[in-house]
Amino acid sequence: MDAYGHVNNAVFIRYLEEARIDFLFRPEKDFKQGSVVARHEIDYKRQLVHRHHPVDIELWVTEIRAASFTIAYEVKDDDLVYVRASTVVVPFDFEHERPRRLTAEEREFLSEYRDDDEAVAA
Numbered sequence: 001m002d003a004y005g006h007v008n009n010a011v012f013i014r015y016l017e018e019a020r021i022d023f024l025f026r027p028e029k030d031f032k033q034g035s036v037v038a039r040h041e042i043d044y045k046r047q048l049v050h051r052h053h054p055v056d057i058e059l060w061v062t063e064i065r066a067a068s069f070t071i072a073y074e075v076k077d078d079d080l081v082y083v084r085a086s087t088v089v090v091p092f093d094f095e096h097e098r099p100r101r102l103t104a105e106e107r108e109f110l111s112e113y114r115d116d117d118e119a120v121a122a
């Protein structure tokens with residue numbers, strides 16, 4: 001938390017990371033070949049005061065490209081939104097130290113979480 005008792009902006013990055021890891025690295029659907037974050041975009045909508053109970057983080061996929069995908073998030077309580085954010089993720093080959101294309105299995109998995117309404121609006 002910051003000097004005013006609010007959740008610090010850097011902590012929100014950690015919240016998004018935890019949600020993204022839970023999403024991408026499930027036992028049945030795993031990005032074992034690796035991925036890296038290429039970009040974060042965060043809109044802080046209201047302050048979140050430090051507390052001991054968790055917030056909800058909803059996430060969905062807004063874009064799937066050959067060698068990247070975008071995840072959107074809302075950090076919220078019921079209808080009260082604290083943060084709206086997105087992350088561009090790039091599949092990565094750590095052995096060869098370079099980006100790679102999404103596999104067919106990864107693309108299929110991500111497609112299950114695609115928000116078609118946002119895809120049309122984009």
